[in-house]
Amino acid sequence: MSTTLIKAATIVNEGKTFVADVFIKNGMIDKIAPHIDTAADLEINAEGLYLIPGMIDDQVHFREPGLTHKADIFTESMAAVAGGITSFMEMPNTVPNTLTQELLADKYDIAQQTSLANYSFYMGASNDNIEEVLKTDPKNVCGIKVFMGSSTGNMLVDNEKTLENIFSKAPILVATHCEDEATIRHNMAAFKEKYDDQITIDMHPLIRSTEACYKSSSLAVELAKKYNTRLHILHISTAKEVRLFDNKTPLAEKRITAEACVHHLWFNDTDYATKGNFIKWNPAVKTDVDQAGILQGLLDDHIDVIATDHAPHTLDEKNQPYLQAPSGGPLVQHALPALLEMHLQGKLSLEKIVEKTAHNVAICYQLEKRGFIREGYWADLALIDLNDAWKVTKLNTFYKCGWSPFDGQTFSASITHTFVSGVLAYQKGKFMTNQTGKRLTFNR
Structure with a gap:
């Protein structure tokens, strides 16, 4: 699988908010550190964006x-x-x-x-x-x-x-x-x-x-x-x-x-x-x-x-x-x-x-290796921009039914990128449909 480096994201995780880089490899979070210089197939400048677990x-x-x-x-x-x-x-x-x-x-x-x-x-x-x-x-x-x-x-x-x-x-x-x-x-x-x-x-x-x-x-x-x-x-x-x-x-x-x-x-x-x-x-x-x-x-x-x-x-x-x-x-x-x-x-x-x-x-x-931004966990992540206002319309709504109870609502924040099991599945209105998600497993 490809590698991804997310640079200078404001990470919100386990009650803390801090700026760091995140390196994704083989679908997993490989490293979290203040500065990561490892080359990656995809690099995203996340300065000013918040990175949260999906x-x-x-x-x-x-x-x-x-x-x-x-x-x-x-x-x-x-x-x-x-x-x-x-x-x-x-x-x-x-x-x-x-x-x-x-x-x-x-x-x-x-x-x-x-x-x-x-x-x-x-x-x-x-x-x-x-x-x-x-x-x-x-x-x-x-x-x-x-x-x-x-x-x-x-x-x-x-x-x-x-x-x-x-x-x-x-x-x-x-x-x-x-x-x-x-x-x-x-x-x-x-x-x-x-x-x-x-x-x-x-x-x-x-x-x-x-x-x-x-x-x-x-x-x-x-x-x-x-x-x-x-x-x-x-x-x-x-x-x-x-x-x-x-x-x-x-x-x-x-x-x-x-x-x-x-x-x-x-x-x-x-x-x-x-x-x-x-x-x-x-x-x-x-x-x-x-x-x-x-x-x-x-x-x-x-x-x-x-x-x-x-x-x-x-x-x-x-x-x-x-x-x-x-x-x-x-x-x-x-x-x-x-x-x-x-x-x-x-x-x-x-x-x-x-x-x-x-x-x-x-x-x-009791999910296995999901729900947290931790090294060794699956990279299920969302990048959000708290200063990117947008209005819900039928043109930007993706449900098959074609409507939303939020029709006409203006939201102040947007989701810019979504990673599913380490794969970039969504970026600013565009979808990557060549990869599917994984079946969840449980520590029971």
């Missing part, structure tokens, strides 16, 4: 197989590297649902051929596939996904005995979507009785309520404590849920961890008036109090990681009336720019962004 997104929906009119692994991994995301972990609610080891292997085969980013795929759990779940290899699969709330296909796990079975026997991390389905159905019935079919998007966080989230999350925590399960609760959307999580235990020793998503940090329920279904997610974007509570949970380490829950739908699908419009939206290209904007607004330090998007994901999932 974001590791532990929750995406890239829609392949079966839903490729919305997205596919190639297009969405391309958007991801444009946004400084070097690795992703993808969810099993594709078509067919990823509920067997054979179907899981099929997704890895597709990614090996087409993904520009490093990749892993969750094994899906249902009410009747525990035997397949237990075959999952902890060393090369990121985790088991349990939908404790509505999902597509056969993936809603609402059987108490099944949940007990999964939590007591799971060989690896269990990642959960927590919304209590009975509460949501009750709320929906009440709103339909009152408004008939005239339910509107502003009612979404009342139907998919705080109570629905907290009831399900607290059940997951209770089960995990009972069985000592390695539990990771995805996309916390309420301030109330933050209290469920410990911030005293060192992260590497935690058995129960939590994730926040960019959209719950950026938007609140006042944004439904202008964004409508384009910010319709499950769990719902809720109040400014919830938004502030989630941010505080990140700052005080009750919440451990930041992800996207990237879940694209077509414009036609999103433009349907509220009851018909699907939940989810594309985010991988714009998540890190949004976090950098929050940094420039004084809400998050660069060190905290790196901790929550790279270091802590690597620790939570």
Whole structure:
């Protein structure tokens, strides 16, 4: 493989910010030093730029197989590297649902051929596939996904005995979507009785309520404590849920961890008036109090990681009336720019962004040699310019669905270069598609 020398970058890593050179060889970080004079095939002058570990997104929906009119692994991994995301972990609610080891292997085969980013795929759990779940290899699969709330296909796990079975026997991390389905159905019935079919998007966080989230999350925590399960609760959307999580235990020793998503940090329920279904997610974007509570949970380490829950739908699908419009939206290209904007607004330090998007994901999932700028680690890196403002338009958006919830937003910072396993995958609007990412492996 070729060699790369990054000169005079301002490195943000492990709580420190300092200027140094980085030499990349055979895909790995070979040397970090104040001055490196070794000749390289590619040399980048990074003076004035910040070098950070690439974001590791532990929750995406890239829609392949079966839903490729919305997205596919190639297009969405391309958007991801444009946004400084070097690795992703993808969810099993594709078509067919990823509920067997054979179907899981099929997704890895597709990614090996087409993904520009490093990749892993969750094994899906249902009410009747525990035997397949237990075959999952902890060393090369990121985790088991349990939908404790509505999902597509056969993936809603609402059987108490099944949940007990999964939590007591799971060989690896269990990642959960927590919304209590009975509460949501009750709320929906009440709103339909009152408004008939005239339910509107502003009612979404009342139907998919705080109570629905907290009831399900607290059940997951209770089960995990009972069985000592390695539990990771995805996309916390309420301030109330933050209290469920410990911030005293060192992260590497935690058995129960939590994730926040960019959209719950950026938007609140006042944004439904202008964004409508384009910010319709499950769990719902809720109040400014919830938004502030989630941010505080990140700052005080009750919440451990930041992800996207990237879940694209077509414009036609999103433009349907509220009851018909699907939940989810594309985010991988714009998540890190949004976090950098929050940094420039004084809400998050660069060190905290790196901790929550790279270091802590690597620790939570026990990733092998990723998530840090260290000699001997894979060179998964993003160079960012904090003084390069740009506006999100359809012309510079790379999602297959062609739109972003950030359409029209001006960001102050840009990602200039992204390295994936030592390969320059993206540079200032251009992609290098002759190399693919690598399958993530885990120290388990």
